[in-house]
Amino acid sequence: MKNNHLLGAIQAFISVADSGSFSESARRLKLSQPSISRQVTALEEHLGVRLLQRSTRKLSLTEAGQIYYEKARNIQANVIEAYESIRGFKERPSGLLKISAPHTWTELLITPHLNGFLTQYPSIKLNIECNDNIQDVIEDQLDLVVRVGKLKDGSYVAVLFAKIHMILCASPAYVEKYGRPKTPSDLQNHNFIQYLTYNRLTMTKEFISKEITVNGSIQTNTASVILSALQQHIGLSVIPDLLVQPLLDSGELLDLMPYAEIEVDGFPVTGVYAIYSNRHHLPAKVRVFLDYFRSQLNNQLKDTSIKEPLI
Numbered sequence: 001m002k003n004n005h006l007l008g009a010i011q012a013f014i015s016v017a018d019s020g021s022f023s024e025s026a027r028r029l030k031l032s033q034p035s036i037s038r039q040v041t042a043l044e045e046h047l048g049v050r051l052l053q054r055s056t057r058k059l060s061l062t063e064a065g066q067i068y069y070e071k072a073r074n075i076q077a078n079v080i081e082a083y084e085s086i087r088g089f090k091e092r093p094s095g096l097l098k099i100s101a102p103h104t105w106t107e108l109l110i111t112p113h114l115n116g117f118l119t120q121y122p123s124i125k126l127n128i129e130c131n132d133n134i135q136d137v138i139e140d141q142l143d144l145v146v147r148v149g150k151l152k153d154g155s156y157v158a159v160l161f162a163k164i165h166m167i168l169c170a171s172p173a174y175v176e177k178y179g180r181p182k183t184p185s186d187l188q189n190h191n192f193i194q195y196l197t198y199n200r201l202t203m204t205k206e207f208i209s210k211e212i213t214v215n216g217s218i219q220t221n222t223a224s225v226i227l228s229a230l231q232q233h234i235g236l237s238v239i240p241d242l243l244v245q246p247l248l249d250s251g252e253l254l255d256l257m258p259y260a261e262i263e264v265d266g267f268p269v270t271g272v273y274a275i276y277s278n279r280h281h282l283p284a285k286v287r288v289f290l291d292y293f294r295s296q297l298n299n300q301l302k303d304t305s306i307k308e309p310l311i
Contacts, residue, residue, distance in 0.1 A: 009043040010072050012036050013051060017069050020059050093284040094123035101146035103130040104223040105272070108243055110146075113296045120292065124285050132222055137277045143286050145275040148240065159290065161272040162242060162297035166262040169244055169253045170236035177233070181256060184210040191235035192216035193226050195264065201238065202263040238262050240269065242297060272297070 015025040016036065026033040044051050051065035061069055101110060106128060118124065135145055137156055146161060168187075170180075181187050184203045192199075192214035202211045216235050220226060226237050227244070230253055247253040263269075274290055276282070 005039075005042070006046065009039040009046070011076070012039040013043055014069065014072055014076060016040055016052065016059065017061055017065070022059075092123065093121045093288045095283070095285055096125045096127060097144070097285045097289060098127045098129070098142045099144045099146065099289070100129045100131050100135050100140070100142050102132045102148070102223070104227070104243060105146060105148070106130045107224070109297055110293065113293065116296075117289070117292050121285075121288055124288075137275060143276065143283070144289065146272060147275060148269055148272055156275050156277055158273040158275050161274040161290065161294055163271050164240040164242050164269065166238045166264065166269055167241045167244055167248070167258075168236065168238050168256040168260070168262060169230055169248075170256055171230055171233045171253055172251065174230075174233040174236065175254060175256075180254075181236075184212050184257075184260070187212055187214050187236075190214075190216075193229045193235045193237035194219045195223075195226065195237075196221055198265040200265045203257065203260040204263070205260050238264060240272075242272070 012025065012029065012031075015028055016022055019025050019028065022033050022036050022040075026036045029036065040052065047064075047068070049064040049068075050062050051068055053060045053062055053065075099110075107130075110128065114126070118126070129142075134147070135142065137143075137145055148164070168181075170190075178190060181190060184201070187201070193216055194214070196219060199214055200211060201214060202209055204210075218225070218229055218234065220229075223239060223243055226239055227247075229235060230237060230239075230244075231247075236256065241248075244253055248255055276286060
């Protein structure tokens with residue numbers, strides 16, 4: 001007898017023993033009487049002993065049946081207790097939530113909203129690991145990994161955390177000193193702060209694209225260095241709007257070509273993704289984190305669709 005059939009047969013046997021009737025047991029379990037009878041008979045055949053004494057007037061437990069009934073009731077109670085102990089993980093946001101996110105994204109987009117999140121969900125404890133490297137959700141025992149760009153490993157689930165656009169930025173002081181680029185080709189005459197070794201940009205407006213090669217005095221693997229270099233008026237760069245929107249709003253940085261869609265080395269960065277391991281039975285603590293911070297991040301974005309010529 002397979003395990004799933006065995007558990008059903010045990011439940012049927014306990015119900016018959018409690019009610020003293022196959023028909024009453026069938027009513028309680030919402031099954032047919034022949035189905036209950038077949039399950040109990042199959043259990044007896046599986047065990048090789050008779051559990052019930054059947055007569056036209058009543059049912060009673062055999063000696064073996066009484067021993068098995070007591071053990072089976074303990075098993076049933078343990079199963080129910082186990083279910084109750086973890087039910088809150090699905091229905092009530094609680095427990096330790098382990099998250100990995102890039103350093104800059106954590107500092108600028110997650111930490112400002114921690115108090116609001118924990119006030120709303122006081123039964124959740126957060127363990128936030130700042131890491132710019134790609135991490136394995138299961139191997140590193142994480143509930144959620146936040147990353148820019150789409151997921152390559154199809155064994156995990158990636159949901160859009162927030163939409164982003166790449167923004168060409170510089171400080172007003174830099175623009176005053178070196179001039180504002182008016183076309184993509186002008187960027188080749190500017191000091192460009194590069195992310196890693198990516199030095200090709202594709203700028204598009206209304207199906208018209210222009211590909212250019214840029215270079216500069218700084219290459220880095222983290223957005224925090226790019227932001228600092230921009231604020232120190234060292235050069236210009238492209239960076240996700242979510243990271244610079246407050247600086248654009250304050251005027252500390254300028255969006256130099258708000259009319260253009262920008263790709264880096266032909267790879268369009270269009271979103272921040274939350275990665276987790278299982279499509280089914282998503283814990284409530286993960287679901288509310290996604291909902292809360294998705295709302296907070298999207299509130300930071302603004303429509304800046306200024307119409308200007310591309311080339």
